[in-house]
Amino acid sequence: MKKILFILILLFMVIAPEFTAEEKDPFDILNKIDSNMTFESAYAEMEMIITIKKRVIIKKFKSYSIGNTRSFIEFLSPVRDRGTKILKKDKIIKIYYPSAERILRLSGHMLRQSMMGSDMSYEDMTERSNKLREEYRGEMLQNEVLVGNECFVLMLTSIKKKQTYFKRKIWVDKRKYIGLKEELYSKSGKLVKVSKVISIKLFNNRYYPVEMIMEDKLRKNSSTRIVIKKIDFNIDIPDEMFTERMLLK
Amino acid sequence: MxxxxxxxxxxxxxxxxxxxxxxxxxxxxxxxxxxxxxxxxxxxxxxxxxxAKRMRTGDVKIMTSEYSRLERIMPKEELVLNSEKLSERIREIDDVTLVSQMVKFNALISKDELNEPGVIIGGDPEVIKIHMGIAEMVISGTYFNKEKKEVLIGRLFAEKMGLKVNDEILLVTTDINYSTYALPFRVSGIFNTGYTYLDKHLLFIPLELGREILDCPNSSHEILIYLKNSDKADEFASGLKNIIGEGTYGDSLTALTWEEDEIIxxxxxxxxxxxxxxxxxxxxxxxxxxxxxxxxxxxxxxxxxxxxxxxxxxxxxxxxxxxxxxxxxxxxxxxxxxxxxxxxxxxxxxxxxxxxxxxxxxxxxxxxxxxxxxxxxxxxxxxxxxxxxxxxxxxxxxxxxxxxxxxxxxxxxxxxxxxxxxxx
Structure with missing residues (x-):
């Protein structure tokens, strides 16, 4: 019995420091989130369900992405949105409006506008290209259980002075290293947006959220649910996909 | 003495x-x-x-109660339905001299790499000319035409975006169903009212194009009514209650007199x-x-x-x-x-x-x-x-x-x- 106890203590002493070091290092947690969320390439078919003042609007679109830096989105429905295409290359966003048959490069005010009427802004798209660990410094808060999932709770503060969301509070699933809930704060400390992951799927070795909901706290009675209907990782996407020619096609 | x-x-x-x-x-x-x-x-x-009477209140203004409450943020979906028919009925009333339907909304105006927010007023150029008098304030180019995709912009807005007459701008906004819609417009003219807010933010487009952008045919946000005698506005607004209460033109419409306006x-x-x-x-x-x-x-x-x-x-x-x-x-x-x-x-x-x-x-x-x-x-x-x-x-x-x-x-x-x- 003593022998077993000795082995157990020895085992704990060997494993525990690694565990605790891993659990308490926000940088490492951010690293793991980033590696889950970044991919070489992906094709996805999605639905955006916007609920605003008792109205529900469903928008369907498909997207092609390479890493987190390049993506091409094409809206399929409703009729007024059909044919609207968004091209994102690094931090540059261009939109093609079929009604005007014009391409618009977004800048300034427009980046902060709601993306296609949703709770997300165009800026939310570009800021997702950045890896969290490169832009924020993390601080561990008290662990919490969120909908039955053990979570690390991290408070991230931007290293840069100019950042859309200066602080982010993230509930990270301890097992899957996915941010299950995120509260986004402005520099003045005002809660701007809240996002929650509703469903996660395992794709080969990667956990990826397939359903999430975002609420823009500055819009009353509004939320946007994004559902990934289909997603293929690491597929071949030609570079030509991310050009203005494809927007006009 | x-x-x-x-x-x-x-x-x-x-x-x-x-x-x-x-x-x-x-x-x-x-x-x-x-x-x-x-x-x-x-x-x-x-x-x-x-x-205020010329630009935003008329003698009496019809809108939805919710629009009236949130007028500053101009909620797009708060519309007076069948406003053409309603305007026609109002025009037939004796004391009425002018009826002006308008759609008003916030939009982004884009030219090359520049984007600026602006307040769009969609109205009938001929009617707006009478009550707003903007046509006389055009300092460059011409007044806008309802048959064309033309926009009339303020002097300060033009300066801010470096716009000239005949330039093309793209007007982008979300419609009443939260779809993003854009239309190109040619700058027909530049006006100068002398009021900083008006010259810096207002853009005038034809009513039908405003309705097309918002996807709200035959509807308006505001109906401005001008009377022979402004002092009778109160009595006139009370008289409108029956018509606007019918439900044909939308729920909970309200008719406010110029004296009930926030500014006045x-x-x-x-x-x-x-x-x-x-x-x-x-x-x-x-x-x-x-x-x-x-x-x-x-x-x-x-x-x-x-x-x-x-x-x-x-x-x-x-x-x-x-x-x-x-x-x-x-x-x-x-x-x-x-x-x-x-x-x-x-x-x-x-x-x-x-x-x-x-x-x-x-x-x-x-x-x-x-x-x-x-x-x-x-x-x-x-x-x-x-x-x-x-x-x-x-x-x-x-x-x-x-x-x-x-x-x-x-x-x-x-x-x-x-x-x-x-x-x-």
Missing amino acids: FLNILKLGWKNISRNRKRTLFTVVAITVGITMLIFASSYIEGIVDSTTEI GELMPMVKQIWQKILGIILLIVAMVILNTMLMIVMERYQEIGVLKAMGLKSSEVFSMIVTEALFIGTIGSALGVLIGGGFSAWLEKTGINFAEMAGKEMWEKFDMPFALFGNIIYPNLTLEIIVSSFFFGLLISVIAVLYPAYKSSKMLPAEAFRSKLKV
């Missing part, structure tokens, strides 16, 4: 000319300021009311009140100066008053004599004040006070309020009421100011007057 008192009073004011002159100047300055300030406030209130009904009385308080302080200072001078007049003359009393002048006659002097001085001062203040205000009524020039163009253009509150040129409004009330105010203050010293001196005994100074 009364005539003698009048004569004595008149003689007295010419005895010490410096003293009289000083008092008259004090009253004149006070009355001049009073007339100018009153006509200036009247001018601000009148011009703001007029521009709430903000303007507040501005007036603040100004009246400032004016009150000015008047108090003027009254104190007059009071002080009148006191001096009596205090300087205590021995003279003693002599008059020793010669048999009654207390009431001494009192009347001093009050008469004050009346003469008050009349001269007030009349001069009316002439100078009235003349100055009447002249400014024609030329206006150009605040943009006074404050400096840059500073003035920063004065960007969400309403067309102050134009760069304010025209004072001098009314007969201002002239008459200011004149009598000057007179009244002069008389009130001498009541106490006149009473004290009338009660003085001649011996006391020779021995010591009057204590007041």
Whole structure:
């Protein structure tokens, strides 16, 4: 019995420091989130369900992405949105409006506008290209259980002075290293947006959220649910996909 | 006897000319300021009311109750349905001179790499021309045409985006179903109203194109109604209740008169009140100066008053004599004040006070309020009421100011007057 106890203590002493070091290092947690969320390439078919003042609007679109830096989105429905295409290359966003048959490069005010009427802004798209660990410094808060999932709770503060969301509070699933809930704060400390992951799927070795909901706290009675209907990782996407020619096609 | 008192009073004011002159100047300055300030406030209130009626309220405005509540953020989905039909019905009513349907929304205006937010007013160019008078304010290019994809922009907006006539801009917004929609427009002309907010933010497009962008055919956010007689707006709005309550044109529509508007009904009385308080302080200072001078007049003359009393002048006659002097001085001062203040205000009524020039163009253009509150040129409004009330105010203050010293001196005994100074 003593022998077993000795082995157990020895085992704990060997494993525990690694565990605790891993659990308490926000940088490492951010690293793991980033590696889950970044991919070489992906094709996805999605639905955006916007609920605003008792109205529900469903928008369907498909997207092609390479890493987190390049993506091409094409809206399929409703009729007024059909044919609207968004091209994102690094931090540059261009939109093609079929009604005007014009391409618009977004800048300034427009980046902060709601993306296609949703709770997300165009800026939310570009800021997702950045890896969290490169832009924020993390601080561990008290662990919490969120909908039955053990979570690390991290408070991230931007290293840069100019950042859309200066602080982010993230509930990270301890097992899957996915941010299950995120509260986004402005520099003045005002809660701007809240996002929650509703469903996660395992794709080969990667956990990826397939359903999430975002609420823009500055819009009353509004939320946007994004559902990934289909997603293929690491597929071949030609570079030509991310050009203005494809927007006009 | 009364005539003698009048004569004595008149003689007295010419005895010490410096003293009289000083008092008259004090009253004149006070009355001049009073007339100018009153006509200036009247001018601000009148011009703001007029521009608000022309641009945003009409005599009566129909909209949904929710739109009325959230008018500042212009909720796109709050629409008066079948507004063409409703406008047609209203046009048939006798007192109505003009009906203007409008859609109003926020949008982003893009040109090359530049994006700027703007407030879009979609209306019938021919109707807008009549009540807003924008056509006369076009400083470059031409007015917009309802048959073309044309936009009329403000001077400051054009400067901000570096736009010229014939440039193409892209107007982007979300429609009432939260779909993003964009349309290209050609800048037909640039207007200058002199109101920073209007010139910096407003863009006019044809009503049908506004409806196309928002995906709301046959609907409007606002229906502005102009009447033969603005004073009957209240009665007219009450009469509309039956029509707008039918439900054919949307739920919970409301008809508000120009007097119920936020600017005219709430903000303007507040501005007036603040100004009246400032004016009150000015008047108090003027009254104190007059009071002080009148006191001096009596205090300087205590021995003279003693002599008059020793010669048999009654207390009431001494009192009347001093009050008469004050009346003469008050009349001269007030009349001069009316002439100078009235003349100055009447002249400014024609030329206006150009605040943009006074404050400096840059500073003035920063004065960007969400309403067309102050134009760069304010025209004072001098009314007969201002002239008459200011004149009598000057007179009244002069008389009130001498009541106490006149009473004290009338009660003085001649011996006391020779021995010591009057204590007041």
